[in-house]
Amino acid sequence: MYTELSIFLLTLVMGAFASQEQFQTFDDGVRPTAQHCCNTLETVLSSSAILYTGSSGYTAQSSTYFVPDQAAQRPACRIAPTTADDVVLIVKFATASRCEFAVRSGGHMSWEGSSNIGPNGFTIDLQGLRSIELQDGGETISIAPGLTWGEVYAFLKPHGLHTVGARAPGVGVGGFLLGGGVSFLSMEHGLGSDNVLDYEVVLSNGSIVHANQAERSDLFWALKGGSTNYGIVTRFLMPTMPLTQLWGGFLKYSVNAAPQLYERMVKATDQLKVDPRGLMVLCTAWNPATKEHAVWALAVYLAPLEYPSPLFEGLQDIEPIGGTTRIADLGEFLNETGQVLPKSQYSQWFTLTFKADANLPWDVQLKGEDILGDLESPGAHWEVLVQPMNEGMFSAGQKRGGNPFGLSVENGDQFLMLVMVFWTNPEESALMKAKTQEYLKVSMDLARERGLLTKFIYANYASGTQNVLESYGEENIKKMRIVKEKYDPDDLLKVWKGGWKL
Numbered sequence: 481m482y483t484e485l486s487i488f489l490l491t492l493v494m495g496a497f498a499s500q501e502q503f504q505t506f507d508d509g510v511r512p513t514a515q516h517c518c519n520t521l522e523t524v525l526s527s528s529a530i531l532y533t534g535s536s537g538y539t540a541q542s543s544t545y546f547v548p549d550q551a552a553q554r555p556a557c558r559i560a561p562t563t564a565d566d567v568v569l570i571v572k573f574a575t576a577s578r579c580e581f582a583v584r585s586g587g588h589m590s591w592e593g594s595s596n597i598g599p600n601g602f603t604i605d606l607q608g609l610r611s612i613e614l615q616d617g618g619e620t621i622s623i624a625p626g627l628t629w630g631e632v633y634a635f636l637k638p639h640g641l642h643t644v645g646a647r648a649p650g651v652g653v654g655g656f657l658l659g660g661g662v663s664f665l666s667m668e669h670g671l672g673s674d675n676v677l678d679y680e681v682v683l684s685n686g687s688i689v690h691a692n693q694a695e696r697s698d699l700f701w702a703l704k705g706g707s708t709n710y711g712i713v714t715r716f717l718m719p720t721m722p723l724t725q726l727w728g729g730f731l732k733y734s735v736n737a738a739p740q741l742y743e744r745m746v747k748a749t750d751q752l753k754v755d756p757r758g759l760m761v762l763c764t765a766w767n768p769a770t771k772e773h774a775v776w777a778l779a780v781y782l783a784p785l786e787y788p789s790p791l792f793e794g795l796q797d798i799e800p801i802g803g804t805t806r807i808a809d810l811g812e813f814l815n816e817t818g819q820v821l822p823k824s825q826y827s828q829w830f831t832l833t834f835k836a837d838a839n840l841p842w843d844v845q846l847k848g849e850d851i852l853g854d855l856e857s858p859g860a861h862w863e864v865l866v867q868p869m870n871e872g873m874f875s876a877g878q879k880r881g882g883n884p885f886g887l888s889v890e891n892g893d894q895f896l897m898l899v900m901v902f903w904t905n906p907e908e909s910a911l912m913k914a915k916t917q918e919y920l921k922v923s924m925d926l927a928r929e930r931g932l933l934t935k936f937i938y939a940n941y942a943s944g945t946q947n948v949l950e951s952y953g954e955e956n957i958k959k960m961r962i963v964k965e966k967y968d969p970d971d972l973l974k975v976w977k978g979g980w981k982l
């Protein structure tokens with residue numbers, strides 16, 4: 481039975497895939513187990529590693545997910561393609577034979593199953609797609625999705641260049657850009673995906689196509705918020721920008737300074753209209769060891785200038801209890817931001833977007849105390865992180881052709897909030913997950929009651945339970961569906977699990 485099936489599948493893959501009927505014929509037949517899918521692919525793929533549970537390669541790949549819930553999933557195998565052609569074979573085969581799979585780039589998405597899968601499927605691990613090169617005399621950079629942003633920046637460093645990528649080195653190129661992507665450069669240049677100049681993408685039927693402003697501009701637009709709906713992107717073309725030294729660091733404050741700091745942040749966000757080359761991010765966190773909250777401000781300016789005006793005017797009047805602000809190399813700086821979020825702790829994230837406001841963030845923090853404050857575990861804590869999404873970010877996106885996110889200058893300056901709940905004891909997972917969902921609801925209600933809530937839910941920060949795509953607005957979803965209908969008319973990619981599905 482198994483051999484017969486394998487030969488049949490093999491014939492399908494090696495054959496010309498001449499017509500859609502061939503897929504249909506098989507679709508009516510037996511669905512192979514994930515193990516069969518892996519075994520068959522092993523005979524087809526020449527240069528890709530196929531790793532099974534128990535092998536050191538499999539363990540190594542699993543361990544690089546950011547959160548333990550994702551790392552703990554056990555796909556039947558992990559397939560690590562090293563060429564786009566292998567991605568083509570995998571996608572053709574999986575869609576034809578209805579093998580379920582997940583796709584992983586940097587493995588930093590926060591919810592279980594977003595880029596990994598259980599024993600009924602396999603995971604395509606893109607870490608082997610590592611090509612990177614400057615093009616157009618250094619004005620653009622072509623990046624494969626197996627790289628992390630830290631690797632991209634290390635490559636760009638000798639050239640004194642940077643690009644619109646993540647603010648922590650471990651984040652993957654693929655997931656960041658398929659969800660939007662907030663960069664140090666976003667206040668001026670828009671989201672990461674606003675800046676993509678060209679996508680090389682493997683569609684559900686196995687064709688490799690390019691999508692850009694001139695060619696397949698509908699797909700180009702949709703991919704900027706496309707998540708896992710249109711295909712596996714095997715290359716991104718991005719612009720480069722000069723950046724070497726900057727000023728910034730973390731400033732730690734007592735909790736009493738929170739109201740003043742949030743007011744300062746509202747002003748700084750407004751002042752991005754005058755100078756978009758910096759940002760202030762505020763994070764309030766409960767420290768279970770000292771049993772008190774503290775506030776951390778991440779202050780960044782993209783040039784070697786201390787407390788530049790007007791962005792950081794008045795910040796020095798608020799006395800910190802510690803800090804690391806300095807003029808430093810970008811790389812050194814990224815090492816610092818990369819260590820902020822605790823890795824390998826159980827965690828649940830959620831996000832909301834609201835009109836820039838000084839009171840709501842602290843009130844959300846206080847709601848956290850109501851909901852999570854008396855949890856007995858010493859390992860449990862939560863953080864509320866707020867960053868600006870300024871009008872300049874939205875207009876920059878518009879200028880670059882627009883995106884599906886449904887945010888525009890008319891919304892005014894926004895605050896993007898990320899709430900993270902952490903714990904260390906897996907036996908508390910069910911309780912902490914339920915508490916996080918309660919916290920999400922209470923926070924949303926609070927923002928709504930105050931008339932501050934904005935519809936947009938950021939894909940890269942959201943809980944798996946949030947209605948991300950719906951938040952882009954009816955009009956945009958309709959457009960995204962039309963693009964889907966055109967490039968994956970039979971919804972062959974329904975076997976691709978994880979991410980945000982139309």
Ligand SMILES: Cc1cc2nc3c(=O)[nH]c(=O)nc-3n(C[C@H](O)[C@H](O)[C@H](O)COP(=O)(O)OP(=O)(O)OC[C@H]3O[C@@H](n4cnc5c(N)ncnc54)[C@H](O)[C@@H]3O)c2cc1C
Pocket residue numbers: 546582583584585586587588589590594595606625645646647648650651652653654655656658659660661662663707708711712713714818821940941978979980
């Ligand atoms: C420490 C840390 C720092 C962060 N910093 C930032 C930040 O500065 N700015 C910001 O905006 N966000 C940030 N994030 C959030 C981050 O953008 C998301 O977690 C993002 O999804 C991670 O991308 P990834 O490739 O690492 O994730 P993965 O988990 O590998 O992928 C995420 C999703 O994208 C899909 N995907 C990945 N690659 C491809 C591809 N090539 N084609 C099609 N689909 C693909 C996956 O299937 C999955 O659904 C941070 C997260 C962490 C943990």
Ligand SMILES: *[C@@H]1O[C@H](CO)[C@@H](O)[C@H](O)[C@H]1NC(C)=O
Pocket residue numbers: 809811812813815
């Ligand atoms: C960043 O950290 C890595 C790993 O610890 C280290 O090798 C590298 O030198 C650091 N880079 C800078 C610029 O500090």
Ligand SMILES: *[C@@H]1O[C@H](CO)[C@@H](O)[C@H](O)[C@H]1NC(C)=O
Pocket residue numbers: 683685686687966967968
């Ligand atoms: C795959 O789909 C794309 C988009 O619909 C189409 O342009 C292309 O011709 C198709 N390729 C094959 C081999 O059918």
